[in-house]
Amino acid sequence: MGKLLSPARGEMWVENGGSRDIQSPVRDVMRVFHPSKYPHHVPTGLGKTWGLSFSTHISPLTGLALLGTILLFSACQPQSELQHLPYQPEYLQAAHPPSFSPMRIPPDNPLTKAGVALGRKLFFDPILSKDSSIACSSCHQPELAFTDGKALSTGVDGRIGKRSAMSLLNVGFYAKGLFWDGRVATLEEQSLHPVRDTLEMRNAWPVLLQKLQTHAKYPALFRQAFGINNHKEIDSTLVGKALAQYERTLISADTKFDRVMREEAQFTAQEKRGWTIFFDASPAVPTSECSHCHVDPLFSTLNFENNGLVAALSLDDYPDKGRGIVTGNRNDNGLFRVPTLRNLKYTAPYMHDGRFKTLEAVLDHYASGGHPGTNVSPNVRKLKLSERDRADLIAFLNTLNDEN
Ligand code: HEC
Numbered sequence: 001m002g003k004l005l006s007p008a009r010g011e012m013w014v015e016n017g018g019s020r021d022i023q024s025p026v027r028d029v030m031r032v033f034h035p036s037k038y039p040h041h042v043p044t045g046l047g048k049t050w051g052l053s054f055s056t057h058i059s060p061l062t063g064l065a066l067l068g069t070i071l072l073f074s075a076c077q078p079q080s081e082l083q084h085l086p087y088q089p090e091y092l093q094a095a096h097p098p099s100f101s102p103m104r105i106p107p108d109n110p111l112t113k114a115g116v117a118l119g120r121k122l123f124f125d126p127i128l129s130k131d132s133s134i135a136c137s138s139c140h141q142p143e144l145a146f147t148d149g150k151a152l153s154t155g156v157d158g159r160i161g162k163r164s165a166m167s168l169l170n171v172g173f174y175a176k177g178l179f180w181d182g183r184v185a186t187l188e189e190q191s192l193h194p195v196r197d198t199l200e201m202r203n204a205w206p207v208l209l210q211k212l213q214t215h216a217k218y219p220a221l222f223r224q225a226f227g228i229n230n231h232k233e234i235d236s237t238l239v240g241k242a243l244a245q246y247e248r249t250l251i252s253a254d255t256k257f258d259r260v261m262r263e264e265a266q267f268t269a270q271e272k273r274g275w276t277i278f279f280d281a282s283p284a285v286p287t288s289e290c291s292h293c294h295v296d297p298l299f300s301t302l303n304f305e306n307n308g309l310v311a312a313l314s315l316d317d318y319p320d321k322g323r324g325i326v327t328g329n330r331n332d333n334g335l336f337r338v339p340t341l342r343n344l345k346y347t348a349p350y351m352h353d354g355r356f357k358t359l360e361a362v363l364d365h366y367a368s369g370g371h372p373g374t375n376v377s378p379n380v381r382k383l384k385l386s387e388r389d390r391a392d393l394i395a396f397l398n399t400l401n402d403e404n
């Protein structure tokens, strides 16, 4: 926090009012994926404290004395090239859809308007890849719920990746580890991976940082977002922080399902029956076991499970060991993080290896009980689902699509 806020103290006084007009990406994103109900632009407590300490608690005289000291101090300092630009962080509160647990945000990376704007620019900028051919958004496309529509992603030079790109909607709420195997804990750290991944952006950090530091626009944007004084302060940590801030604004919580839960809409009879099957909510319908793993509101426990997807003779034979790569525990081989079922309309093909193109194929898999294996969940077992049951389940799953 110290690093982030302390430069602001002086500069708020010296350069008050010179703020640049940054177009707010938050607003765009919110319009697409956020219900207007949730406040996003409300300053956090932090912002309010700032307002207080500057506007009421400091008398004009103290203010003048402070200003003098600061000017004197800065006169003795070697002039740094970005200091003339304003740094006035405008704090944003992460959206908090009522049914979701609050998003955990690291205290040293609070959301700011300029931070989110910078993260968004970086996210859509191919400058991050080795030959400037690929941006984060190439594999995480907003119109496909931030996936790429492919079974396996394609990186720089057309190299085929090992897994299917994941939707980034609601990723700020995924508190038990990121990626299909949960190998990374925070969004800040996650962002460092694709840049140097040889099957993704295939870049080297020193090369990218050099480009950003000497770029016509980025140094000023990093100044506005993080209060840096010199272009040389642009580092991978700040790139990661900005990307993480932007990703925390990608929220999808206004589906028909959410509106029904808020009693603002009603399921059709078919959707209602599908809901009943999905949640095993009545003995009058067949069981599906889905909600052991796909629990609302995220439609995932975020735990790692083997849903019997892959045929393997033994625990050592899974072609992608998934969670086992991370823990080194043989019993975790073949386990993958339970994915959300929100926005399935946009995220096909399905599963970590994109093997199923349709929801019908997914249901055929679950109804068959999947491939046997010592660590396959007991909740994956043969199901008696008629054509009608399957159609109803799919009708329910379609209420989880965010059509905004
Ligand atoms: C070449 C395609 C590609 C590019 C480019 C790419 N990603 Fe990904 N992304 C993926 C794939 C594939 C996965 C799943 C990888 C895995 O589980 O091993 C993933 C996973 C993620 C996740 C984890 C989501 C979750 O639910 O756990 C985040 C966050 C993410 N990417 C953000 C980014 C950011 C930020 C960038 C740009 C710096 C980026 N990605 C660039 C393909 C890509």
Ligand code: HEC
Pocket (backbone or CB within 6 Å): 288, 289, 290, 291, 292, 293, 294, 304, 305, 306, 307, 309, 336, 337, 338, 339, 340, 341, 344, 347, 349, 350, 351, 352, 353, 362, 366, 377, 379, 380, 393
């Ligand atoms: C034991 C936990 C478990 C149960 C029960 C379960 N799933 Fe899954 N589901 C998973 C896991 C784990 C994955 C990812 C597997 C992989 O990619 O290797 C998954 C993936 C999916 C996907 C693909 C999502 C995507 O974005 O790729 C869909 C759709 C799905 N499940 C629907 C269902 C339905 C419908 C039911 C009930 C018939 C169900 N699941 C029951 C754990 C479970």
